Amino acid sequence: MSKPTQMSAPMRAPAWVSTRRLFEQSLQDLHKCTKLNQIKEVHAQIIKRDLHRDLYVAPKLISAFSLCHEMTLAVNVFNQIQDLNVHLYNNLIRAYVQNSQPSLAFAAFFDMQKNGVFADNFTYTFLLKACNGQAWLPLVQMMHSHVEKCGFFGDLFVPNSLIDSYSKCGLLGVNSAMKLFVTMDEKDIVSWNSMIGGLVKAGDLSAARTLFDEMPVRDTVSWNTILDGYAKAGEMNEAFELFNKMPGRNVVSWSSMVSGYRKAGDMEMAKLLFDKMPVKNVIPWTIIISGFAEKGLVKEAARLYDQMEATGLRPDDGTLISILAACAESGSLGLGKRVHASIKMTRFKCSINVSNALVDMYAKCGSIDMALSVFNGMHKRDLVTWNCMLQGLAMHGHGEQALQLFSRMQDEGFKPDKVTLIGVLCACTHAGYVDEGLCFFNTMERDYGIVPHIEHYGCMIDLLGRGGHLKEAFRLVQSMPMEPNAVIWGTLLGACRMHNAVELAEVVLDRLVTHEPSEPGNFSMLSNIFAAAGDWNSVANMRLQMKGTGVQKPSGASSIELDNEVHEFTVFDKSHPKSDTIYQMIDKLGHDLKKVGYVQQIDP
C-alpha cells in the first residue's frame, strides 16, 4: 500500500490523495454500480480499510451485489454485521425481491422481527413488491394488517403499494384495493393511477374510465393506463381517439397502440404506427417482430430483426422469449433458428427463460432433436424446462421417452405440477397407454398432491375416446366434479368422429352448441360423422340447419415453411404463382395413393 512521502513532487497532489478521492467517489455511487469487477475492486479496498462493518458502507455493498445478482456475496456482507438495523434489513429484503426470491424476503422480515428491529415504511413497500409475483390475497392482507398496526399510512408510498399489490390479486383483490382507495383522505396521482390500473387489469374498463374522468390531475401514466386498457380489450377506435387526444405521447403510448393493433390482428396498422414512432426501444421492436412472426410472416419478421440489430439495440430476454414464442405458435422453424444463432453469437450464456423458450420453439416446430440438444446443454433447469421437454416428447408420440423424462425429473428433485401431469397424460394418450394413463390419473392426487383440474379430465377423455372407450369417456364427463366446458365436449365429439359413434355424437353436439353456438367446426364434425355412416339425409339436414343459423364453415388451411417463408394453402386456392404445377402434383399423388389402396376421406 502506498504511503505518503515527503518526496512527492510539490506541483502535484500525491498519488494516495487521488486514490482516496477516487475511493470515496466509488463509495458514493457504489449502490448504483452494476459492474461486478468494479464492485469487487471497491470491496477489496473496503476490507483493507476495515470498513466492511461500517453501517454506511454495508447497505451500499448489499445493494450493489444485488444489482449484479450476486446474492451470496450480498448475504455475506449482511452476515458480517453484529448490530443490525432497519436500513440493513431493508437492503437485504430489497435484494431478495430484486433477485426474485420473495420467500427469502419474508424470511428476512421474520428474522428482523425476531431480533426486535422495527420495520418502517420502506420495509413494507419492499415486502409488498415481494407479494406481487405471488398474486396471493392472504399475504397482502397480512401486510395490510401489519401496516395498520404500525400506522404507516401517513406515507403515501405504503397505501399506494397496497393498492397496487391488492390489484394484482384478481377480482377480490381489486375490491379490497377500492375499499382502501375510497377511505384514503389524502391521495396523490399515484394512488389514482394504481387504482385505475387495477380496474383495467380486472377487466372493468368502464369503472376505470369513470375514475380516469373523475381524477383531478392526469399525467402520462394515467393516459397510458387507460389507453392500454382499451387497446388490450381490442377497442382500437376508442384507443385511437384517446391517443389523439392525450397531451403528451411517449414510447409507452405508442407501444400500447402498436400492441393493440397487433392483438387485433391488424399488422398493417401496427406497422404504420411503428414506422411513425419518433423514438423506439426494444419493446416496440419486440411487439412488431413477434407480431409478424406469430402470423407466419417470417420474411418481414426476419428483416425487422436484422434492422433492430443494425440500429444497435440489443434484444433482451423479453424480446427473445416473445419472438421465440411467436415462432413456436406459427411453426416458423427458420426464424427460430435465426434467433438462436443470434443468441449464440451475442451471448456468453443465456438465461433459463430464454433456453426454455428455445426448447419449446424447437419442440413445437417439430425439431425434437434440437429441442433435446438445447435441453441437454442447459446447466440449470427449472420446472418449466422439464414441462416443455416432456410436452414436446409427448406431442410427437415419444410416449416412452416422455415417461422416462418424467421419472428423471423427479430423481433430480423436481416436484411435478399441474402442467407436468397434463404432459404425462398427453404422453400416455399419444402412445396409446390407456391403462398407464388411467393409473396416473387415479393416483395423481395421492402421489403428487395435485387435484385433477378440468384440463386433466380433458386429457383422460381424449385418452379413453381415442382408445375407443367412448362409453367410459362419456361416463367420466358425467361424473366430473366441475361443469364440462366446450373443450371437453369438443374432445368427446372428436372421439365420436374417430370411431363413427353417431348416436353419442348427436348427444354431444347438443351439449356443445350450448357452449359454442356459432363454432362452425362443431357442426362440420357431426356432419362428417353422418357422412362416414352413410347417413346423407342427416348431412343435408345439418347443412340446412347451419344455413338457417348463419353458421359458416371457414375453409381450412394448411401451411408449410420453405426458405424462411410460410406458405398457406386453402381449398381450391389458386393464388400461388405455381398453383398449376402444385395441382398437377397433387393429382399425381392422388393417383399413386389410390394405386396402393388408399381411400380418400372427403369432408362435406
Add this chain to the structure above:
DNA sequence: ATAGGGTTAG
C-alpha cells in the same frame, strides 16, 4: 409506489 413486450397447459 403507478404505464408498454416475456417460456410450459386439449
